[in-house]
Amino acid sequence: MKTKYKALIFNFLGFSILFVGGRLLIGMLLSLNTLALAFIAAVAASILAPKFSAVKTKSGEKLMMKWIFIKGFREL
Template identity: 55%
Template sequence: MTLKTKSLVYNFLGFALLFMIVRFVAQAFTNLTGFWLPLTAAVAASILAPKFQVVKTSEGEKMFMKWLFIKGVKEIK
C-alpha cells in the first residue's frame, strides 16, 4: 500500500469516526431532524478530523498529520 493510499484511508477513517460520534451526540442532545442532522455532523467532523498528507522530500515521500488539538505538523512514520 502506498503512502498516498494510506493517507486517504486515514483521512476517511478519522472523518467517519468523528461523523458517527457527532451525529449520535447531536441526535441525543439536540432537536435537529432531517437534513440538518447529517449536515451538522459532516461540518463538525470535517473541522475536527485530523488531516493526513504525503509530501515528496529530498529523502523520499513522507506522511504528515495536522490536527486541531496538537500544535504544528507531525511526521507519521
C-alpha cells in the same frame, strides 16, 4: 501500500469516526431533522478531523498529519 493511499484511508477513517459519533451524540441531545443532524455532524467532523497528506522529501515520501489540537505538522 503507497503513502497517498494511506493518507486517503486515514482521512476517511478520521472523518467517518467523528461524523458517526457526532451524529449520534447530537441526535441524543437535540431533536432535529435527520438532514440537519447530518449537516451539523459533517461540518463539525470536517473541522475536528486530523488532516493527513503524503509529502515528497529528499529522503522519500513521508506521511504527515496536521490537527487543530497540536501545533505544527507531525510525521507518522
